[in-house]
Each structure stands twice: as C-alpha cells, then as structure tokens.
Amino acid sequence: MDYSNRRLADQLAAEYALGTLRGGARRRLQQLLPAHPTLAAAVRAWEARVNTLAAPVPDLPPSPRVWQQLQARLFGPAQAPLRWWQQLALWRGVSGLALTAVLALGVWVLQPVPVQPPLVVVLQGTPDGAALVPAGFVASVSGDGRALVLKPLGEARLTAGQALELWAVPPGAAPRSLGLVSARAATTVLRSDVVRGAQALAVSVEPTGGSPTGAPTGPVVSVGSI
Known part of the structure; x- marks a missing residue:
C-alpha cells in the first residue's frame, strides 16, 4: 500500500x-x-x-438590544421589567439550551463512522491462461471502494513484449480497464468507486503499454466473481 x-x-x-x-x-x-x-x-x-x-468556549454575554428582543419574544412587549431572579432563571434556561446544542454537535462530530470491511476477490486461472499464469491472483478492495490491491499468487510467464492488464467487468457491458498490473509484485489501483457496477474482475495478456483498443485483445488468463 x-x-x-x-x-x-x-x-x-x-x-x-x-x-x-x-x-x-x-x-x-x-x-x-x-x-x-x-x-x-x-x-x-x-x-x-x-x-x-x-477547547473551552469563552462566555459571550448578549448585547442589551439582543437581551431586550429575547425578553419581548418570550414574555411579550408589555411585560414589566424582569426581577433579578426571573432574569437568572431565563439565563439559565438559555444557557442550558446552548449547552445541549454544543453537546449534541460534539456527539454528532465524534460519532464513529461505520467502517466497511474490505472486499476480497479470488481470481482463478482460465484454461487459456494456464500456461502463462497458472496460480491466479487475489484482489483486496477497500471498504470505501477507493483502493484496490492485486497480488499475484505465482509468477507469470510473459515475454518481453507482453504485459498484464486488469479489467472490471460489468454485467452485459464492455470491460473497463483498471490499468496495467505487475506479474510479480502487488499492484495498487487508486480510483473512486474502483469496482462500481462490476460483477467480476479479469486479467488479460496485452502488448506492452496496454490494450490498444480499450478492450481485452489477448487471452483472459484469470477471472474472479465479485
């Protein structure tokens, strides 16, 4: 990785x-x-x-204008001036509401986000690829679908002019290239929704540099259902 x-x-x-x-x-x-x-x-x-x-939040008393508007909204404009104990009760109520809002926001921000487990796909060798890639591959897709790691289970037997290309295969649609992959070491693919809409992963043998047509041109040597 x-x-x-x-x-x-x-x-x-x-x-x-x-x-x-x-x-x-x-x-x-x-x-x-x-x-x-x-x-x-x-x-x-x-x-x-x-x-x-x-971090502590400093006290910020309201301006007299805001305080008068708050009193008028809660008790009406014709009310007599509040006595000190009434003001104390009102302020405590407002402070309690503010504290509740802050605590609710903190709980919402710190709420653990459900972590999706990675998806593991085993790609098995095909009859056409048995002589080139006899052992197949294992693909691990991150839970958020933004990273894929493909590991070969054996060493592919390729010539100097051949390369391996990974494909996402949607149902009833053309395969989508995910790029060239190594025949000997793990390859990481970083892409949004890397396997979105795909029902299988496949590896084909292509010319160096990848398929010239945007579709598999060589034998498909390994396939795995998602």
Whole structure:
C-alpha cells in the first residue's frame, strides 16, 4: 500500500484520529508513522482538528438590544421589567439550551463512522491462461471502494513484449480497464468507486503499454466473481 499517497494517508489519518481505526490496524498504523512522513503529517493535522472540539468556549454575554428582543419574544412587549431572579432563571434556561446544542454537535462530530470491511476477490486461472499464469491472483478492495490491491499468487510467464492488464467487468457491458498490473509484485489501483457496477474482475495478456483498443485483445488468463 502506497502510504505516500495523500488521499489514502488522509483517509487513514481521519479514521485514526476519530477512533474508528481499532485493534491490529491501529497498532500497525502507529508502527508505520516514523517511516512515512506523509502519513504522520496527516495524522497530526487530523488530531489538531479533533482537539479543537475540546477547547473551552469563552462566555459571550448578549448585547442589551439582543437581551431586550429575547425578553419581548418570550414574555411579550408589555411585560414589566424582569426581577433579578426571573432574569437568572431565563439565563439559565438559555444557557442550558446552548449547552445541549454544543453537546449534541460534539456527539454528532465524534460519532464513529461505520467502517466497511474490505472486499476480497479470488481470481482463478482460465484454461487459456494456464500456461502463462497458472496460480491466479487475489484482489483486496477497500471498504470505501477507493483502493484496490492485486497480488499475484505465482509468477507469470510473459515475454518481453507482453504485459498484464486488469479489467472490471460489468454485467452485459464492455470491460473497463483498471490499468496495467505487475506479474510479480502487488499492484495498487487508486480510483473512486474502483469496482462500481462490476460483477467480476479479469486479467488479460496485452502488448506492452496496454490494450490498444480499450478492450481485452489477448487471452483472459484469470477471472474472479465479485
């Protein structure tokens, strides 16, 4: 996973600062901070935002005009001047409403956002690809659908002029390219709604640089249902 990517770092930092990143994932992120400056900076920025919610709010008394308008609205313009204990009760009521509103806002902001588990897709080899990619792939899609990591389960046997390309396959529609992928190491794809509307993922063999037509041109060597 590319922790130098600002969008990914910002997402992880937000979950960490708000407390929705828990357990082993939280401990792993803490271990990664010293070695990833972008991720560490994002965590500091999010912690500063969250800490502002705990800052004290100074008292701000209303102006005489606002106070008179408030009295007139609550008790009518013809009311006699409020005695000091009536003013005290009114102020306490207004303060109580303000405190309730602040607490409700704080609870809403700090409400843990439900974290969707990642989606795992196993891509199995096809008869056409058995000689080139015998072991297939495993794809992990983040819960928010903005990142995909594809890992080969074995080493593909490609020539110098061949490359592997990943496709999202919608039902009844043409495959959508997700870019070239490595035949030996994990590949990360960052894109909004990376598998939106797709019912399967597929890997095909293409010329170096990818398909020249925008559709698979070589054999499809691995397929997995979502």
